Amino acid sequence: MEPDLLNAFTEVVALNQLQEEDIVPGEKRKCIKASSLNDPKLEALQKFLIEWINTTLKHEHIVVKSLEQDLYDGLILHHLLEKLGSLTLEVENIALTERKQRLKLAIILKTLNECLHLEESKLKWSVDAIFKKDLLSTLHLLVAIIGHFQPELAVPPNVHVDVVITECTLHGLKTENEVEYITKSRExxxxxxxxxxxxxxxxxxxxxxxxxxxxxxxxxxxxxxxxxxxxxxxxxxxxxxxxxxxxxxxxxxxxxxxxxxxxxxxxxxxxxxxxxxxxxxxxxxxx
The missing domain is CATH 1.10.418.10 (Calponin-like domain)
Incomplete structure (x- = not known):
């Protein structure tokens, strides 16, 4: 199958999945377009973040292979915040059920958001997005963590992706495209x-x-x-x-x-x- 056709097919499948989910009227959701997933800059950023996590948590014998698949339940984020911020979080070390995992993630993100001093309207992630393994939200979250706790690190600059924004209206789903920056330029x-x-x-x-x-x-x-x-x-x-x-x-x-x-x-x-x-x-x- 031709790459352009494959990307278009992937986006149609993603849109259909959104339609099947319970999206309330007025809600907006973002996802990276399939055409951007293989962008070399995006791949370099993901590789950088994975290596950074694995190096930071080396003594905890934690190995991350996929950002969105391995961070959704809060376990890795828990260890990161304790290691980088010397924070003591009142959460279970290992949460086995979905309810407990979501609760743990909520406590972790609440603590992190308070550390970053960010207004809720400016957050580019949420408990729901991270728990649903949303790559875009996970990348924004990790970049923000580095920017706060280790700003001296040379994060790959000028990483941006094409995103599709889906909004649930009274007349059905409305979609639009835009470019979203994940990391800033050097300047x-x-x-x-x-x-x-x-x-x-x-x-x-x-x-x-x-x-x-x-x-x-x-x-x-x-x-x-x-x-x-x-x-x-x-x-x-x-x-x-x-x-x-x-x-x-x-x-x-x-x-x-x-x-x-x-x-x-x-x-x-x-x-x-x-x-x-x-x-x-x-x-x-x-x-």
Whole structure:
């Protein structure tokens, strides 16, 4: 059978399975299209995650071969969280019945979601999806675990898949296609790490904030002398926004998403981020 025809047939079978399930009106479900399952980037990510789990849990003599097949009952996730987060979970080590497995998984995911500080609306997994061995949800879950507990790991970047979204409406099933990213690009990951640096600074080392602001202000004032402007306060001088925009347009960069309204509203983190971008781009010209 031709590959395209085989993929189409597989998706029809998957859709029919969804129709046979009890999907309530308004509910949406996602699944990876068959055409993306053999994507080399997706395969590389799955291999990376399997090797990471097996290495992490080597001393527990646990061997994972399939992400969705081996993680659905919560056993592997239980060991991972205890190993990575030193968390003590009040669950049975081995749950034999389906009811107990689902209950165990629910407790584990509730604990994990609290650790990640994610709102329920932003979660890309659920107890139901993981328990039903949904690959997409399982991948999102594992990538989030690594991002929180071991952010230094070089997860394969820019992994995305074609997904089909099925929604149950009063008139039957409605489907649409879209592209979903599972891991970020290198650039996006670097941008996120910059934001995290200032989060840590503002939260855990506020005593160093004045020194950082002084470095940035000296840098800014060196570049705007010709305009007859002197910046004395990074918090409240609103014309800093116009200055930053002019410099960014001149340099052709802003590699960290920033809302200009945050600058105007005196959001210190946003101000530091935009000044940091400018500083990294132009600091070599000061020497």
């Amino acid at each position: 996006a990951a670097e941008d996120a790490s910059k934001a995290e640096i200032f989060d840590e600074l503002l939260k855990h080392a506020p005593e160093k904030l004045d020194a950082v602001k002084e470095v940035f202000l000296k840098f800014v004032n060196r570049h705007i002398r010709k305009l007859g402007i002197t910046v004395k306060d990074a918090n409240s001088q609103v014309h800093n926004v116009n200055l930053a925009v002019d410099l960014l347009l001149d340099g052709g960069l802003l590699n960290t998403p920033i809302n200009p309204e945050d600058i105007v509203n005196q959001d210190m983190k946003a101000t530091l981020l935009i000044l940091y971008c400018l500083y990294c781009r132009y600091k070599t010209k000061d020497t």
